[in-house]
Amino acid sequence: MTMSSINIECVLPENCRCGESPVWEEASNSLLFVDIPAKKVCRWDSLSKQVHRMTVGTMAEETAPAVLERHQGSLYSLFPDHHVEKYFDQVDISNGLDWSLDHKIFYYIDSLSYSVDAFDYDLQTGKISNRRSVYKLEKEEQIPDGMCIDAEGKLWVACYNGGRVIHLDPQTGKRLQTVMLPVDKTTSCCFGGKFYSEMYVTCARDGMDPEDLLQQPKAGGIFKITGLGVKGIPPNPYVG
Numbered sequence: 001m002t003m004s005s006i007n008i009e010c011v012l013p014e015n016c017r018c019g020e021s022p023v024w025e026e027a028s029n030s031l032l033f034v035d036i037p038a039k040k041v042c043r044w045d046s047l048s049k050q051v052h053r054m055t056v057g058t059m060a061e062e063t064a065p066a067v068l069e070r071h072q073g074s075l076y077s078l079f080p081d082h083h084v085e086k087y088f089d090q091v092d093i094s095n096g097l098d099w100s101l102d103h104k105i106f107y108y109i110d111s112l113s114y115s116v117d118a119f120d121y122d123l124q125t126g127k128i129s130n131r132r133s134v135y136k137l138e139k140e141e142q143i144p145d146g147m148c149i150d151a152e153g154k155l156w157v158a159c160y161n162g163g164r165v166i167h168l169d170p171q172t173g174k175r176l177q178t179v180m181l182p183v184d185k186t187t188s189c190c191f192g193g194k195f196y197s198e199m200y201v202t203c204a205r206d207g208m209d210p211e212d213l214l215q216q217p218k219a220g221g222i223f224k225i226t227g228l229g230v231k232g233i234p235p236n237p238y239v240g
Contacts, residue, residue, distance in 0.1 A: 005227045008181060011200075012044050012051060012222035018185075019202035019220060020146065023235050024192030031192055031200050033222065044222065046193065075108070077126050080240035087128055096147025096157060096188070099236065100170075107134070107155060107170065109144045116144060116157060118170060134170040141166060146188020146202070150230045158186040158201060165189050165201060165225070179228075183219045184212070191232020199225040199232070 016035040023032045031044045044051045073091035076084050092112035099106055099121065106121040106128050116135040119128035135155075137144055142162035149155055154176065155168040163184040167177035185204040192200050205213065205220035213219060 005229070006179060007226045008179070009224050009226075010182075010218045010221040011046075011049075011224045013218060014042070014051070014221055015205060016202065016220040016222075017206045018187065018204040019222065020187050020204075022146075022188055022190040022192075022200050022202050022222075024190055024196070024200070024232075026192075026234060031190075031222065033200075033202055037206060070112070073110075078238070078240065079126060080238075082240055085126070095145050098147055098149045098155070100149070101151075101153045101233070105170070107147065107149070109147055109157070111143050111145060111160070114144065116147070116155065116168065116170070135168050135173055135175070145186070146190075148190045148232060150191065150232050151196070152230055154230070156189050156199065158189045160185055160187055160204075162186065165199070179225060181223055183216050183221070183223075184208075185219065190235070193224075196232035196234065197226070197228075199228060201225060 017037040018035060019033055020036050021034045025032055029046045034041050039055055041054045042051055070092055071090045073094055074089040075087045075091055075094050077087060078084055091110050095111045096109035103123045104121055106119045108117050114137045115133045118132055118134045120130040121128055141159045143160040145158045145160040147155055147157045155170055157166050159166060161184055163181050163186055165179045166175055169176055183203045187202045187204050189199055189201045192198055201223040203219060208219060
């Protein structure tokens with residue numbers, strides 16, 4: 001796939017402080033996403049181009065974007081009967097997570113480990129085991145953030161401060177492709193649109209100085225990438 005066939009468009013100049021967690025809602029042809037520091041949940045209707053925002057929640061503040069007291073986090077699982085189990089602690093920033101197409105492998109990113117990790121996953125019990133790294137980020141790729149999987153079982157990882165989404169083969173540990181965006185603080189990605197043939201990418205503007213914002217006026221917007229040559233899969237709904 002050549003870069004010339006890929007089109008990148010800012011479909012929503014939202015000026016998110018830290019846009020994150022994009023999920024495609026097929027029933028309404030909408031993209032759901034959050035702006036974490038602004039405490040907003042947003043829905044962008046791809047047909048009407050309207051955006052609806054809801055303000056919710058509270059959170060502890062970072063001292064600066066991606067700067068925080070180390071090893072204070074944990075990874076939890078919420079089960080269908082609403083009970084919660086903790087898998088492990090000593091986490092910096094739990095971020096991208098997804099499952100292999102057969103649901104036998106769980107992929108996970110703790111951002112400040114600069115690694116995409118895999119676990120064996122038991123669909124019946126929800127247990128994870130055998131943690132290993134499937135990809136270590138290069139220096140220029142910066143911080144791994146949100147992640148999604150495509151219909152071929154390959155991973156796509158947004159790189160915070162790296163201004164890119166990288167396409168990985170978790171079986172070989174090889175990077176297959178790099179898609180550069182016109183903003184540095186890319187945060188997460190998901191597939192959506194008709195047949196899940198479009199990729200949507202969120203990004204942030206918090207932590208950028210005025211000169212950077214002048215050079216990257218679309219920072220904080222929502223981007224759509226087409227022409228990748230692969231499709232995504234519908235998100236896994238919570239069944240509880």
